[in-house]
Amino acid sequence: MSTPPVRLSTLAHGGGCGCKLDPAVLRGLLAGQPAAGPFERLLVGNETSDDAAVWALDDGTCIVATTDFFTPMVDDPRDFGRIAATNAISDVYAMGGRPIMALAILGMPVGKIPPETVAAILAGGASLCAEAGIPVAGGHSIDTPEPIYGLAVIGTCRRDQVRRNADARAGDALILTKPLGVGVYSAAIKREALRPEDYAAFVATTTRLNRVGADLAGDADVHALTDVTGFGLIGHGLEIARGAGLIVVVEADAVPLLARAEELVRDGFVTGASHRNWAAFSDSVALPADLPEWRRHLLTDPQTSGGLLVACAAARAGAILAQVRDAGFAQAAIVGRIEAGPSALRVV
Structure with missing residues (x-):
């Protein structure tokens, strides 16, 4: 009798970007760390919780460097590798850069996962890197209690095309390029409650490269970029607000959602990370009194390999929205605006 395949999602306490540290805990940890220092060529460091570090070279070219890894949110090893790779590469695109190479980060519970499963994870990541036009040039692996996979990614951009999360301007519009609901779908996957067609939609959105960010960075009317990942739309929207010292206004009804996101939330598929996000950010967020609870859960839903949030x-x-849709992001939408005022996020 053959041994049943290992369900990767059952080997981890959380999955995808939902396994990030509690944002309140993370803020406390980083508050005690020294600043990156007075390095003249360090254009983006850790001061605004941006997506990647940026270092300027002599000729006006910049190096963009990031790392991202997590535990499985799906059971198919190749899909896990593809999603994790897409998510890591996204940080470079979110800075306005283009990736040039990656290094693999691998932690596997030796003896719990067969070697062919690990090989499929690596192959999935490599296939996605090939789609992005970059090699996996090396990496590092260790024995860990839970499966972990991700990438360190290096990219480049021109100095005048660096796009931080902190440079939004009052009067800007906000565009979100991908629908929300990835965390909710992940919770349903873990409980084997997601239909095959919905799983296909989940994989399609989480493996769609955010390369449009590099194209948008060439437009002077695009002022700020970030990608929406583990802290949800509210958390990453607040990073824009705090970085710019302005108010981010989110129009709840305009936010695009995966097809069954509302239904699944109403059925109880809400992640622990969604609750943690709300606890961490609620003191800086104003909600309308009649906002349904299911919609608030989706605004804090942790996204894995989510879309870009664009201030323009x-x-x-x-015109910028049309460009994004033409690039393959059919559900992209204008979801809000930037207003003058003290740093906060308001949902209307």
């Missing part, structure tokens, strides 16, 4: 000149928002 309002007069060009329609």
Whole structure:
């Protein structure tokens, strides 16, 4: 009798970007750390919780460097590798850069997962890197209690095309390029409650490269970029607000959702990370009194390999949205705006 395949999602306490540290805990840890220091060529460090570090070279070229890894949110090893790779590469695109190579980060519970499963994870990541046009040039592996996979990614961009999360301007429009609901779908996957067609939609969105970010960075009317991952739309929206010292306004009804996201939330598929995100950010968020609870859960839903949040000149928002949709992001939408005022996020 053959041994049943190992369900990767059952070997981890959390999955995807939902296994990030509690944002309140993370803030406390980072508050006690020294700043990156007075390095003239360090254009982006750890001061604004941005997506990647950026270092300027002599000729005006910048190096963009990031790392991202997590535990499985799916059971198919190749899909796990592809999703994790897409998520890691996204940080480079979110800075306006283009990736040039990656290094694999691998932690596996030796003896619990067969070698062919680990090989499939690595192959999935490598296939996605090939789609992005970059090699996996090396890496590091260790024996860990839970499966972990991800990448360190290096990219480049021109100095004038670096796009931070902190440079939004009052009057800007906000565009979100991918629908929310990845965390909710992940919870359903773990409980084997997601239909095959919904799983296919989940994989399609989480493996869609955010390469449009590099194209948008060439447009002077695109002022700020970030990707929406483990802290949800509210958490990453607040990073924009705090970095710019402005108010981010999110129009709840305009936010795109995966097809069954509302239904699954109403059925109880809410992650622990969603609750942690709300506890960490609620003191800086104003909600309308009649906002349904299911919608609030989706605003804090942790996204794995989520979309880009784009702050751009309002007069060009329609044209920029059309560019994003033409790049393959059919559900991209204008979801809010930036207003003058003390750092906060308001849902309307």
